[in-house]
Amino acid sequence: MENKHTDEEEREKIEIGLLLEGIYRYYGFDFRNYAYSSLRRRIWHRVYSEKLQTISGLQEKALHDRACLDRLLSDLSISVTEMFRDPGMFLKFREEIVPVLRNYPYIRIWHAGCSTGEEVYSMAILLQEEGLYDRTRIYATDMNQASLEKAKAGVYPLEKMKQYTQNYIEAGGKQSFSSYYTAKYNSVIFDPSLKKNMIFAEHNLVTDRSFNEFQVILCRNVLIYFNKELQDRVHKLFYESLSPNGFLALGSKESIHFTSYADCYQVISDRENLYMKFT
Template sequence: MQRTSDVDIEIRLLIEAIYLKYSYDFRDYSGASVKRRVLHAVSQFECQTISALQERVLHDAGAFMQLLQYLTIPVSSMFRDPEHFLFIRREVVPLLKTYPSLKIWIAGCSTGEEVYSMAILLREEGLLERTIIYATDINPASLEKAKVGIYSMENVRAYTENYQRAGGQEAFSNYYTAAYGNAIFDSSLRDNVTFADHSLATDSVFSETQLVSCRNVLIYFNKNLQDRAFGLFHESLCHRGFLVLGSKETLDFSAYSARFETLARPERIYRKL
């Protein structure tokens, strides 16, 4: 049985090796979260030690892509926290309608549930056709699933309830076709969506936007990386642009807290000053 200190050293070496070999930077992710995910991966890979896992992923790019699925476990749902989307519909959308065109950045889009939720809301509010949505994530497998837009019908039942509570104006079934236990979402919802690989840890801003949504991503970052992400969002947003965070995330105590005003604290929606 390895001592805890040995495990911590091995994890640091693994994360550094991943950065040097593959340019994926997990060095400023939450230590507890990385440790939990790495130890789970060691078990799933049937390795005796973290060092053995490191040797394997360094010499096998395919093994690294498998490991990446454990390091970036996608957890999402459509219209998650319905009151959040209801506030956007009622309070933010009227302001977005004042722009002749819109650019929205969904950072850490995972397998795309947030993207389709936003696209549906924008369509119902007459904004989707004049909006470009940038959907970014560091996990290529998640991005591929997001591009396809196929989700289990078992999950869609919960999505339907969320949609209704979020102020949905149609029958949710209008947006997908059911087949073989899955829901295939209308491809027109992603006509204006650009899916792209982007890391909040290493990459820079790529466009000016009116709204940035980054929900349930920053909880896995340490304070330094959170501040880096906030800096990217601040740089990307136009004057008076909107920043949307997850229910357990906040700008409070960050290096950028004074550069935003709180529009809705329970819903974690902010506006650039």
């Protein structure tokens, strides 16, 4: 019985490996170094959703049906986000990083893995309140085109605003949060002026290179889905993309500690995972 169980696990690993290799070689999306347990769970979800029996069946469908591939990509790149998520990070950003950014004539910020954009609009609001948005460019990137389209639209469910308002207050918000959006039916649309200095673009952290030098990079709760090898590759990308004394913000379950670049940063806040690159 144990051998049968082991054989099934081995076959499953082979099937997953072949699926990921096929997606990479045919479409160019590379999930081969993502954390296995999370990948496995999401792949099986897609197998059942497509009313298939096996991962091999999903591979066949994904390679021949672009719509199926897009649904699988959404599963594999899904992320949970919200406005002013982890308010303590945004508060610390106001207190510790904004005073440094005031010294720059021009500020470039990269939201890597921006998902549907809630944190991008949060940063725009924060910078506007601190008088820095007019000299800032926010580059918001993600590998998921569907998520980027939602981010560009800036339309979010009205039911989320109660939680977002609470986050905003805890993040040190200085105005009425409702002044930044207009409610219509069951949705809200954020003020178009917040988008004036945003640039949305498709970028894959796994396969694409740096495209600019930044004073701030935020990549929050993305690296937890990567294995150690891929995390180190992305940290190299971030390090090379940050200006001297640039700032890196990671997610609540992530840290620069125990990575190959741990000695390259000064800790601004261990609790909020904010770091400054040494010159």
